[in-house]
Amino acid sequence: MKRCSVVKLEPDRKVENKLKLLCSISSKLWNEINYARRKQFFENRRVDLRNTYREFYDKYKMLIGSATAQQILNKNDExxxxxxxxLKAxxxxxxxxxxxxVSPPGYRKRGGSRILWTVLRKDQYRIEGDRIVIKGLGAIGVIIVKYRGLVHVKGEQGRMEIRYDPDRGRWYAHISYSEVREKLVRGSWVEVPRKPRGNLETGMDIGVNNLMAVYVEGGRVF
Known part of the structure; x- marks a missing residue:
């Protein structure tokens, strides 16, 4: 069972400048490798995931750290x-x-500008009180940023994604957890069920006018 906790980051000016640089370079890496792969695809050539991965990993590993470059490239591979x-389906x-x-992966751009975003490996960060300590960032160095919010689950810490919301003017960290054992409910920790309560399958479609349509095996639609 996997869960994600979202917290708001509260960087001072110096820390925010580091976050902007990290996230800008991260999006640049995504966009560059995506351009190379899309070019191969639209020219009806084989999309060479292995060699493009190696090329851009070598180019960016010193700038944002080898672990950060790997996570961005891994996510683009995914x-x-x-x-x-x-396509096969x-x-x-x-x-x-x-x-x-079906469309190939797009660019991390909005209105002609890069989206400020990055993804970090689980051993690149740790939570200490009301701060998140981030390391392994190459030339950018260590980032220590305050956060506000509640990490509401306990489990195996996974990778973390950081993004900037230009509409709200705020930074957010999405912290993933696997093998979740407990979650916080009304101020108390309760055990998370490890087995489904039934044996039916369901499918969901995220909509524009409706939040989502849910179909449950047996013909029930919500």
Missing amino acids: AWRSFFGL RKEGRLPPFMRR
Whole structure:
């Protein structure tokens, strides 16, 4: 069972400048490798995940750290493998009608500017009281940033994604956990069920007008 806790970061000016640099370079790495792979795809060539990975890892590992570069490249790999899986499913007629249009991974841009975002390996950060200590960032050095919010689950700490919301003017950290054992409910820690309560399968479709449509095996739609 996996969960994610979202907390708001509260950097001072010096820390925010470091976060902006880290996240800008991270998005630049994503965009550059994605451009190379999209170019191969649209030219009807084999998308060479291995060699493009090696090329851009060597280019960026000193700037943002080897672990950070690996996590960004791994996440881009995941996006491309998911895309290829959808292409195969479409060819075999296994996609529902609302998923017939499949597009390759896009760029981390908004309005012509890079989205400020990065992803960090689980051993690159630790939570100390009301601060998050981030290391392994290459030339950027160590970042220590205050946060506000509640980490509401206990389990195996996973990777963390940091992003800047330009609409709200705020920074957020998304901290993932696997093998979740407990969660905080009304001020008390309760054990998380490890087994489903039933044996039915369900599917969800995120909508535009409706938050989501949920279909439960047996014909029930919510």
